[in-house]
Amino acid sequence: MLTKGMNMKVKEMKTNLGIIKGLELSFDKVIDETWEEPMGPTPYPSITDLREWDMKLLNKFKPFYLPYCDVCCLCTFGKCDLTGDKRGACGLNMAAQQSRIVLLACCIGASTHIAHARHLVEHLIEKYGRNSPLDVGGLNIDLEAPITRLVCGIKPKKLKDLEDALDYCERQLTTLLSATHTGQEGSNLDFESKVLHAGMIDHLGLEIADMAQISVLGYPKADPEAPLTDLGFGITDVSKPTILVIGHNVPSSVGIIDYITDKGLSGKIEVVGICCTAHDATRYSSMAKIIGPISWQLRFIRSGLADLIVVDEQCIRADTLVEAQKVKTPVIASSPQNCLGLQNKTKISSKAVISDLTEGKIPGALILDPDKVGEVAVETVMTVAPKRNKYKIIPEIEKIVETTQACTECNECVRACPNNQPISKAVKEAAKGDLNPLAEILESCVGCARCESACPNDLPLHSFMVRAGEKELLGEKFKMRIGRGAIQDVEIREVGGPIVLGDIPGVVALVGCSNYPHSGKELVEIAEEFAKRRFIVVTSGCSAMTLAMEKDDEGKTLYEKYPGNFDAGGIVNVGSCVANAHIAGAAIKIANIFAKRNLRANYEEIADYILNRVGAVGVAWGAYSQKAASIASGCWRLGVPVIVGPHGAKYRRMLLGRKDKTEDWYVYDARTGDKIYGGPAPEHLFTTVETKEEAIVLIAKLVMRPNDTSKGRAIKLTHYIDLHKRLYGSMPDDIHLFVRHKADIPITMKDEILKVLEERKWKETRIPDPTLLPRMIRKKKGD
Amino acid sequence: MTVKAEPWQKAEIAGPKKALLIMKPEVVVAMAKKANRPILVVGHQAVEDYSNDVKMIDYAIRISNAAGIPMVVTAHIANECLKRGFSPAGSMSAMEIGNRLNDPQWRGLDGGGTYDLAMFMGLPYYMQFVILSGLKHFSPNLKTISLDRFYNPHATWSFPNISVKDWNENFEIIIDKLKGEK
Numbered sequence: 013m014l015t016k017g018m019n020m021k022v023k024e025m026k027t028n029l030g031i032i033k034g035l036e037l038s039f040d041k042v043i044d045e046t047w048e049e050p051m052g053p054t055p056y057p058s059i060t061d062l063r064e065w066d067m068k069l070l071n072k073f074k075p076f077y078l079p080y081c082d083v084c085c086l087c088t089f090g091k092c093d094l095t096g097d098k099r100g101a102c103g104l105n106m107a108a109q110q111s112r113i114v115l116l117a118c119c120i121g122a123s124t125h126i127a128h129a130r131h132l133v134e135h136l137i138e139k140y141g142r143n144s145p146l147d148v149g150g151l152n153i154d155l156e157a158p159i160t161r162l163v164c165g166i167k168p169k170k171l172k173d174l175e176d177a178l179d180y181c182e183r184q185l186t187t188l189l190s191a192t193h194t195g196q197e198g199s200n201l202d203f204e205s206k207v208l209h210a211g212m213i214d215h216l217g218l219e220i221a222d223m224a225q226i227s228v229l230g231y232p233k234a235d236p237e238a239p240l241t242d243l244g245f246g247i248t249d250v251s252k253p254t255i256l257v258i259g260h261n262v263p264s265s266v267g268i269i270d271y272i273t274d275k276g277l278s279g280k281i282e283v284v285g286i287c288c289t290a291h292d293a294t295r296y297s298s299m300a301k302i303i304g305p306i307s308w309q310l311r312f313i314r315s316g317l318a319d320l321i322v323v324d325e326q327c328i329r330a331d332t333l334v335e336a337q338k339v340k341t342p343v344i345a346s347s348p349q350n351c352l353g354l355q356n357k358t359k360i361s362s363k364a365v366i367s368d369l370t371e372g373k374i375p376g377a378l379i380l381d382p383d384k385v386g387e388v389a390v391e392t393v394m395t396v397a398p399k400r401n402k403y404k405i406i407p408e409i410e411k412i413v414e415t416t417q418a419c420t421e422c423n424e425c426v427r428a429c430p431n432n433q434p435i436s437k438a439v440k441e442a443a444k445g446d447l448n449p450l451a452e453i454l455e456s457c458v459g460c461a462r463c464e465s466a467c468p469n470d471l472p473l474h475s476f477m478v479r480a481g482e483k484e485l486l487g488e489k490f491k492m493r494i495g496r497g498a499i500q501d502v503e504i505r506e507v508g509g510p511i512v513l514g515d516i517p518g519v520v521a522l523v524g525c526s527n528y529p530h531s532g533k534e535l536v537e538i539a540e541e542f543a544k545r546r547f548i549v550v551t552s553g554c555s556a557m558t559l560a561m562e563k564d565d566e567g568k569t570l571y572e573k574y575p576g577n578f579d580a581g582g583i584v585n586v587g588s589c590v591a592n593a594h595i596a597g598a599a600i601k602i603a604n605i606f607a608k609r610n611l612r613a614n615y616e617e618i619a620d621y622i623l624n625r626v627g628a629v630g631v632a633w634g635a636y637s638q639k640a641a642s643i644a645s646g647c648w649r650l651g652v653p654v655i656v657g658p659h660g661a662k663y664r665r666m667l668l669g670r671k672d673k674t675e676d677w678y679v680y681d682a683r684t685g686d687k688i689y690g691g692p693a694p695e696h697l698f699t700t701v702e703t704k705e706e707a708i709v710l711i712a713k714l715v716m717r718p719n720d721t722s723k724g725r726a727i728k729l730t731h732y733i734d735l736h737k738r739l740y741g742s743m744p745d746d747i748h749l750f751v752r753h754k755a756d757i758p759i760t761m762k763d764e765i766l767k768v769l770e771e772r773k774w775k776e777t778r779i780p781d782p783t784l785l786p787r788m789i790r791k792k793k794g795d
Numbered sequence: 796m797t798v799k800a801e802p803w804q805k806a807e808i809a810g811p812k813k814a815l816l817i818m819k820p821e822v823v824v825a826m827a828k829k830a831n832r833p834i835l836v837v838g839h840q841a842v843e844d845y846s847n848d849v850k851m852i853d854y855a856i857r858i859s860n861a862a863g864i865p866m867v868v869t870a871h872i873a874n875e876c877l878k879r880g881f882s883p884a885g886s887m888s889a890m891e892i893g894n895r896l897n898d899p900q901w902r903g904l905d906g907g908g909t910y911d912l913a914m915f916m917g918l919p920y921y922m923q924f925v926i927l928s929g930l931k932h933f934s935p936n937l938k939t940i941s942l943d944r945f946y947n948p949h950a951t952w953s954f955p956n957i958s959v960k961d962w963n964e965n966f967e968i969i970i971d972k973l974k975g976e977k
């Protein structure tokens with residue numbers, strides 16, 4: 013059994029000795045006597061402690077609700093029609109219902125990360141001991157846990173120290189979720205504040221998970237030169253037995269890799285992965301390779317290349333077992349969150365399970381012990397692989413031409429396709445023998461197979477596409493820099509100033525899933541645009557994989573062309589989804605290391621700093637998940653705006669500023685207490701764009717901050733105007749809102765900008781020392 | 796002929812309040828005529844080829860010109876209008892125009908007052924779906940029309956799912972009649 017530390021706080025206690033006030037007792041808990049930084053105002057904030065800050069944000073960036081449908085069906089009082097100004101039986105209106113759904117999504121996302129973190133910490137403690145030291149960057153990192161320090165006010169040193177923070181996350185999550193019950197919270201803005209709280213604890217969960225695995229599993233520790241790994245559909249050596257791992261939680265993959273190593277089987281078995289487990293397996297061992305993002309699941313499984321599949325948790329297709337059975341591939345489920353209906357074989361002897369699996373007596377097994385997964389997977393795959401002989405269900409071309417004759421051009425497939433692809437036309441061409449249109453569809457295909465489900469003739473359309481695009485798929489062989497983990501303190505020291513002053517125009521985080529509206533190549537274009545312009549481009553998760561999936565004329569991927577250090581012109585892969593913590597962490601570290609702001613339990617001040625000074629913007633071009641929602645909401649509370657691709661409109665609520673309302677953009681000048689117009693910088697906290705061109709221009713705009721120096725603002729304006737001219741064909745119509753005085757004007761564009769300013773009757777303003785917090789004002793009027 | 800009011804993307808179901816079907820182009824003309832302050836919102840798909848050489852953007856410009864309805868383009872397509880010698884009344888993101896239309900205090904692009912009719916075309920189907928929904932629920936005084944050739948149920952009025960040919964014919968009639976009514 014695991015034991016852990018205890019903490020007791022007693023406001024007032026009557027004893028025989030008298031009344032004791034403000035007593036705090038801690039046992040076996042992180043109390044760092046050497047940490048001189050004073051405790052800030054909000055250690056372990058409750059769900060209302062940062063409500064005032066949230067309301068400041070929500071006042072600037074007001075929710076724009078986009079309901080999916082008119083009704084609420086969450087309880088048996090309903091269904092309730094909430095159309096327009098109607099209220100449900102419980103009294104709830106549409107705005108509150110939408111924000112409640114957003115909160116539910118963020119609670120789902122946060123719980124996923126926190127449960128993942130809890131599992132990792134417990135598993136690693138069990139295996140390596142409670143006193144295993146935390147170390148995410150060796151001598152290069154003093155500030156090891158920026159989010160944990162900021163939110164909890166603790167400085168964790170050992171694995172066991174993470175448990176307090178996890179307890180806190182779980183308590184908050186339970187309270188947040190309870191607020192969504194019928195007859196609880198009734199105000200949409202309070203729901204929104206809770207959304208932001210969910211996001212903050214989500215980030216804490218991310219950091220705990222990644223810190224634990226980096227420290228104990230020997231991942232790269234904040235290494236800008238983390239090695240390159242193989243990535244792509246075509247990287248598997250088909251002559252070898254192949255284990256495919258899918259999911260996000262690495263211990264079972266570690267079990268497999270360890271078993272292979274221990275048994276001297278290295279080089280004899282392929283271990284390939286999809287999604288974040290693949291990221292983390294490559295961070296653990298050079299043995300692992302990456303197939304691709306989540307949208308690659310069906311195409312790979314159906315191609316028969318995997319001789320055994322191990323799934324852990326998150327973003328795994330619910331029909332994995334069904335699909336695997338079609339190609340005679342056994343499946344091992346390894347997470348309590350995703351048992352797939354399989355028998356629990358954890359306590360049965362490995363030999364018996366291996367025999368059942370190899371003889372096909374069972375289609376798969378649930379094994380909740382990572383080491384046992386390793387043994388069973390490896391022993392099974394060696395026997396199964398020769399029997400399977402890479403059996404696949406991708407039809408031959410002749411068969412496709414024959415079966416597509418049955419197509420009635422009913423268009424059901426097109427109507428089911430999230431990207432409205434011209435599938436029926438392509439099928440018609442296939443029936444005539446031309447498979448190229450089907451191959452083109454694969455390019456913008458998210459691998460959902462909704463087209464197949466919809467086809468009244470049961471045509472296996474996705475498999476047709478895979479066959480049509482087979483040549484390109486097998487040619488997919490790329491290099492990706494593996495996840496480096498955190499950003500070093502010294503890197504922050506070097507770029508902190510240039511970022512805050514605006515010399516480095518911005519930090520662009522390309523993160524999240526692969527639910528892209530078109531080809532993933534659009535994301536590569538976005539990344540390269542900003543790397544060339546010497547922004548800092550950071551990336552993680554499926555987006556980090558997508559960035560590897562395009563080569564230039566010399567055959568190089570972005571990772572081979574751009575360095576992996578956190579500096580201008582870098583393309584920085586931090587790692588899996590949970591490694592997103594390092595992106596938020598970098599922003600927080602800038603406030604601490606560069607600006608010397610106290611971090612400890614000082615959330616509001618740091619978020620205010622980031623919102624007003626750190627030109628960072630998140631882009632989740634293919635976000636689909638609830639986890640992406642909670643990660644985004646953690647960014648919002650921290651003052652980092654997020655852009656999503658078109659499918660992100662379905663998150664049902666944007667947080668939009670109104671640049672036409674001058675009164676919304678005043679900040680305090682901390683030097684004087686004066687209220688000064690800071691401009692719409694950033695203009696939005698959360699918005700959806702339609703096209704990559706729009707995304708690129710908006711990124712360049714959203715990195716502006718009220719604090720930019722004139723030189724920095726001129727640099728940022730140069731990029732914004734240049735991109736707007738190139739992609740929109742004209743000058744932006746809002747330059748006057750971003751020029752504070754004439755020194756802000758990019759010298760090369762002086763004449764044309766002056767002309768615009770004149771037309772707009774522009775007036776010069778001061779550059780403030782910006783803050784939204786009255787308590788940060790150093791000198792009040794009359795002082 | 797019966798026409799089903801069925802969303803193009805079949806799962807995009809609205810609920811009790813669904814768009815009325817535009818069975819005749821005259822409906823659009825009448826709505827535009829009745830409106831005091833109409834506006835046309837055109838998304839980026841309007842510049843992607845739809846029916847051989849006729850682009851939606853050309854229809855949109857013709858509608859705007861025929862009835863003197865101000866046109867806002869979203870995403871990056873303003874340039875496509877300029878290339879055609881047409882200056883749109885505004886260029887902003889789909890979310891921004893949706894959000895402004897949702898604000899009863901917004902005085903419009905020209906400061907002339909609140910819009911009472913917004914016609915949409917050329918946004919990705921699912922994006923138009925949710926934006927129309929936002930307007931349906933939170934802008935009681937605004938009527939909306941979806942001019943795409945797919946039934947979009949959160950609008951006040953929408954075409955049913957129609958062929959490119961029918962759609963083009965509808966547009967020709969709308970433009971003709973709007974010109975006449977000018």
Ligand code: SF4
Nearest residue numbers: 084089090092100102
């Ligand atoms: S939660 Fe409220 S609005 Fe929803 S179904 Fe129940 S009573 Fe109706």
Ligand code: SF4
Nearest residue numbers: 429457458460461463
């Ligand atoms: S599998 Fe691809 S083509 Fe089929 S519906 Fe999904 S995205 Fe569209």
Ligand code: SF4
Nearest residue numbers: 419422423425436467
């Ligand atoms: S759903 Fe099937 S039958 Fe209908 S158009 Fe698509 S492929 Fe043809």
